[in-house]
Each structure stands twice: as C-alpha cells, then as structure tokens.
C-alpha cells in the first residue's frame with residue numbers, strides 16, 4: 001500500500017496510507033463510494049477530521065477505581081453538554097474499559113502476591 005499523494009495547504013504531502021487501488025487516503029479520496037462513506041462517518045460522529053483543542057496541561061490521574069469513576073462522570077457530562085464529540089467519547093469509553101480491566105488485574109496480582117507471602121511465611125522460610 002502506497003502513501004496518499006494529496007498535497008496539503010502547507011504544500012506538504014499527506015503521507016497517510018492510501019486506500020487499496022486509490023492514490024489517496026480515506027480523507028482525500030475522490031472516489032464516490034469513499035466520499036459517501038466519509039460524509040456518513042462525519043454525520044455519525046465516528047470520524048472527525050478536526051477535534052476541538054483540549055488543554056494538554058489538563059492531566060487526568062487514573063490510578064484508582066475512584067479516579068476512573070470520577071473521570072467517567074465528568075466525561076458523561078461533557079458529552080451531555082456537547083463539550084466533547086461522540087467519536088472522542090467512544091474512544092475514552094473504550095480506553096476506560098481497558099483501564100478498568102488493568103486495574104482489576106493489578107489488584108488481583110497484589111492479592112495473589114500477599115497470599116504467596118503468607119504461604120511462604122507459614123512454610124517457615
């Protein structure tokens with residue numbers, strides 16, 4: 001698969017991966033079926049070319065279950081008030097889900113470790 005040959009306003013090449021049988025990527029293809037899919041994606045909010053700027057200094061700690069719950073509450077409200085788009089909210093939901101799994105696994109690890117220590121102590125090591 002080649003690179004998209006589209007030249008951007010700043011005269012740089014797009015360089016996103018081109019679609020199969022196309023010299024352009026999903027964003028720049030002129031093929032009617034791709035244009036249609038692109039417009040649909042825009043409407044559905046699944047694909048968004050330009051996202052609203054987010055303050056990058058706004059670092060969110062997500063180390064505990066409480067952090068995640070607070071984060072989800074905030075995100076839900078931001079979606080409700082239209083502060084963030086659906087596409088981004090979907091991604092955040094997806095990532096939060098993975099994070100919850102990881103937090104659970106970590107807690108389980110800690111518990112297993114504690115149990116192992118108890119067993120070793122009982123063996124008189």
Ligand SMILES: [Zn+2]
Pocket residue numbers: 004005006014015016024025026027028
């Ligand atoms: Zn392109």
